[in-house]
Amino acid sequence: MSRGQRILQRIRAFELPIERFVDIDAGRFPAVFMATRNLSRSQLRSALACLGICIGVLAIASLGIFGNVLSLGASDALGDIGNQVILTPNADAGIETIDDSTLTEIERAAGDTTVVPLRTSGGLIEYAGSSTAATIYGIAEPGGVYTASEGRVPDRHRQGALVGASVAEELDVRVGATITVDGDSYRVVAVLEEVETFSPVSPNDAVMLPEDDVGGPGYDQVTIEADSGAEAAAAASAIDTAVNSREEVVDIFELSAITDEINDFFSLLNSFLIGLGGISLVVAGVSILNVMLMSTVERREEIGVLRAVGVEKRDVMRMILVEAALLGVIGAAGGVIATIGIVALLYLVAPIELWILLHPTNAAYLLLAFAIGVAISVASGLYPARKAANERPVDALRS
Amino acid sequence: MTAIELRGVTKRYETGGHTVEALKGVDLAVDAGEFLSIIGPSGSGKSTMLNLLGLLDAPTEGEVWLDGIDATRFSDSEATTARREHIGFIFQDFYLIPTLTALENVTVPTVFSPGGPARDRAAALLENVGLADRLHHAPNELSGGQKQRVAIARSLINEPNVVLADEPTGNLDREIGERILETLREITGQGVTVIAVTHDEQVNEYADRVFALLDGVEQ
Secondary structure, three states, rough: HHHHHHHHHHHHHHHHHHHHHHOOOOOOOOHHHHHHHHHHOOOOHHHHHHHHHHHHHHHHHHHHHHHHHHHHHHHHHHHHHEEEEEEEEHHHHOOOOOOHHOOOOOOOOOOOOOEEEEEEEEEEEEEEEEEEEEEEEEEEHHHOOEEEEEEEOOOOOOOOEEEEEHHHHHHHHOOOEEEEEOOEEEEEEEEEEEOOOOOOOOOOOOOEEEEEHHOOOEEEEEEEEEHHHHHHHHHHHHHHHHHOOOOOEEEEOOOOHHHHHHHHHHHHHHHHHHHHHHHHHHHHHHHHHHHHHHHHHHHHHHHHHHHHHOOOOOHHHHHHHHHHHHHOOOHHHHHHHHOOOOHHHHHOOOOOOOOHHHHHHHHEEEHHHHHHHHHHHHHHHHHHHHHHHHHHHHHHHHH | OOOEEEEEEEEEEEEEEEEEEEEEEEEEEEOOOOOEEEEEOOOOOHHHHHHHHOOOOOOOOEEEEEEOOOOOOOHHHHHHHHHHEEEEOOOOOOOOOOOOOHHHHHHHHHOOOOOOOHHHHHHHHHHOOOOHHHHOHHHHHHOOOHHHHHHHHHOOOOOOOOEEEOOOOOOOOOOHHHHHHHHHHHHOOOOEEEEEOOOOHHHHHHHHHHEEEEOOOOO
């Protein structure tokens, strides 16, 4: 049998009346039993109502996941910068460098965080006849901050050069080679691992030399690296009190401020996208309301008979709510499956990392969309159910 | 023993700004196992009387007694329970549910009961009315007479004291109507009261008593 024939056969199977392949235990689930039978009588109408919910759930779930993927991707690219505080000399007050006594105060105030003083300059790097411009950092203790892809990053940097990944690639430098930095020769002790996240002190296009070999005295920048954003904020305020109380000596820049703003933006974007999806789900809810209302009006006499022969109001109501809920569950399940398909397609065509798509928060969006889809369906069934259940059987049967 | 009773029942409706008096002080007592036919022209108040006897509607004045209990002021829920436990209905147009089989239609009054649908009893009742080979047929696969027999079986599923029939022979030809009436006659043999509202003179041949109604008053 060809693939096409198999699919056709499956579609035909679904066109069979529901009682041919679903036999609900009427004893245990009388409302579900009655509801499935009722839905089976106008399958096209039921299917279209399901389709509405399906599309609504698809819209909420896929837009929600889309926004979430953007947000996760962005915070991944930003890395840990929220945990960093950058201190620079306050140029407005005529201070050009951070001196040793200020650094001591900073280190005392910074607590358990890693304090990395830097000297910065720029220059030409030459090796084997080719050359490139690079940032030159003077750094005393690079071991806590950087890792090597080749060679070893010393805890205390006394001699030799650490070469950033881009510089090393461009000049084709390996550990053990001798490069010329601004006219002085250095042996390469390590090539640094490429850093992909955004960072104010990016090592990729830089060469790191021992502290005393670059500029001085004093430092051009001090980076504080904490374990969390909260710790970074605490360190920043402690430093501000200790160092800047008499005079504004250093500018304090907390990167968590940027990440907070970026996160705020993404949560706004996400709410907006979900709101858009929500509108389509509300439209779908209206179509369920319409279908249920039509169906209860058509079955007016039938419901009157049920009430006459002793079926309670609440059972009639339950039966109709179950119908609406079934439409919702089937539609929402379809929407979830369609969303998974679209996300899989997104993975194939867009450069998104798998772990971002498989992140548990995305599953939460799927569940949320499913729950909202079912809830809207049930809510839409409430009015028709009440209307049908509250009609007096004598009125329903008079016509 | 009196199974069901109307005491001085009056029923007024408000329609289009003026009041219609459908029943005017009607008294009726029907014994257990009695076959009563209520006859009268259209608009005489027959249907109103059946609705009151079936606890589907409440009288404006007077009382309705069922099995020695005053059912006049029953709440909706009490009336529903009383209908389920004591009364069987046979409607003029059968009113079978098209998505359910004959057997399932008969079980409908018991579907939501705690014990679940009485399938075995439904099958036995369908056998009694000669539909043993039609249990799993949908209503649209049954003839008019067969549908009416399914409706009779449905009215008996709860072992009612009273069966109310609205034009039980209405849309059926004479021969089939006779068989339906014979079936109803048999039911009364088991102590069940049968009250049939009809235009059909044929019904009176089977009834123990005829109650004639004209303009809301007994003749």
